[in-house]
Amino acid sequence: MVDGSTGRGPGFRATMKDVAALARVSLKTVSRVINDEPTVNPELADRVRRAASQLHYQPNFGASALRRRDGRSSTIAVLLEDLSNPFSATIYRAVEEMAIARGVSVLGGSFDEDPQREHEITASMSRHRVDGVIIAPASRDHQYLRQEQMAGVPFVFVDRPPHLLDADTVLSDSRAGAARAVAHLISLGHRRIAFLGDLDTIYTAQERFQGYRDAHVAAGVPVRESDVARNLRTIDAAYVVVGRLLDAPVPPTAIFAGQNLSTIGAVRAIRERGLQRRVALVGFDDFLLADLLEPGVTVVAQNPVAMGREAAALLFARIDGDDSPSKKKIVETTFITRGSGEIPVDDRDNRL
Amino acid sequence: MVDGSTGRGPGFRATMKDVAALARVSLKTVSRVINDEPTVNPELADRVRRAASQLHYQPNFGASALRRRDGRSSTIAVLLEDLSNPFSATIYRAVEEMAIARGVSVLGGSFDEDPQREHEITASMSRHRVDGVIIAPASRDHQYLRQEQMAGVPFVFVDRPPHLLDADTVLSDSRAGAARAVAHLISLGHRRIAFLGDLDTIYTAQERFQGYRDAHVAAGVPVRESDVARNLRTIDAAYVVVGRLLDAPVPPTAIFAGQNLSTIGAVRAIRERGLQRRVALVGFDDFLLADLLEPGVTVVAQNPVAMGREAAALLFARIDGDDSPSKKKIVETTFITRGSGEIPVDDRDNRL
DNA sequence: CTGAAAGCGCTTACAG
């Protein structure tokens, strides 16, 4: 079967057995060399390495994991809202960097705020026997992950906390960040500040609204329900709602947008009406080119690189055996003023 | 061993054997039910399903692949330049959608233009025995993938073609798209059009430069080497180079930027000098907010969704057994005028 | 329609 040559025709893939035969050693010796066990005669090891290289041998992770004590697949899952959104993509990349340094591969998944899809993808990850999962859940009840956790798979929640499940968590300080931004607008005289919120089911949308309220309460400014828009997911949805608000008889004088897409929708609606120097705007989550718009867009910037790194560090610590109580990390936000948020109220507009 | 209850203490994970014992059938019958083989007594099948559900059984893909004839891991790899770049991320998402519809999971990887990293990641994918690979290579010689191909793993090249390897390919029509954009600038009277190119080693950078040259040749306008900048990877690099060009005694009157980051760098440098209504700019590859800048940025838009879908379709066809000769698909670009590219030459500037 | 035996490519546990 072993002919000593390299070409074996289509479909051929060398196994340890083939390497062993070519190197004239036992299977077990090949296994020792491949796994860098030290107790191998250098000459034999060399023969094995040459044979492996000649046959283009690549060990089979799946087979190895099957028999291994720890059952490690050398794979983790990173399951986020939408990998094509810059926030998710940046977290993914930060995790990828730490994974690659450990020789671990990353299975990526996007939930698109669909709990059903979350259930399907996590089940699939279970069938792949991933070594751990970093997840920004779309669902609100995470008890179903309990079984997987009990089977020894660590979970780290990122951007959104677990519900009815105990697990490590990495969050932005959404509430404080939002409160600071809104307090800034209030300090410039604004009393009618519109709120653009994402889906009500999303933790961060709730937190950012709480921050918006906190700032109002602290300043003794009432929140007007008609200035609060929720369940805005897309640029277009925010664009339409902001247009409607601005066209009202007594429009808000400032806007606080709860995420990057709604900020962009707000910019479009404001610009279309030529109000970019009249209506103040602050967005949550930074975005590329925010500084090149006119005026530059003031934002509460998150730190997705730090979030991804932190989540990966927690996950790998668990994979390495850390069984301490679950941890919760808060990543600070940064308030970046660029102009759009520094427009004071125009007294002509402040009719309440 | 089987106690009929659900809780088994930490570390427990049900196997087919456990399910078989609980359902009082043989292992093989469980296997038949899990794999939806039709020849199972409905009553037995029901017992198996109930037992599987009670034990939270999830089949082990790795073990199944090991014994299976086809050896399928239900995993593909999508290896691109940088998953946090919108172009790569959009391709990734398009592939993910098609993969999820087939119950296939996606291992993602970013090469960052590092051939060494490409070698490591592709080797890792081989060890995971992925069923197929979609790749935008960083290296220039792809013979090393021959072994993997011969072992039956299909490769689809996206954005960049294979060198010294025969494989399916999906490309943008970079050369024609670039030529059209530059011809547009020439038609507006520009004779000094700077070119901002990515790394010379990158196929698309070469093609876009060829398109830039084609348009010059067709119009009988000479290309000035001093207007050609290469190996620009980042926003900052483009920003610095464009600044230098604009500050020269006789600056170019227009700029053609070869990718989205260099376009953004060019915008920064132009704006900083207040030249956004004087210097024309066209970019290759569209980007979010290009229409909200002032003036809006004219671009040659690619279609990464179509590219990802096409690549996935080709890959899954191969996985399903298509062994026809390799295919090459060209995805058209779209020229989108928004203002920055429609600035005619100012006669005062056209000193040659 | 159902099941007992063998084997996928590896590692474990053991013997020499």
Next chain:
DNA sequence: CTGAAAGCGCTTACAG
């Protein structure tokens, strides 16, 4: 330091 046997969780190939 080296190797033969058993077994990980499944599917295949076969017998009933």
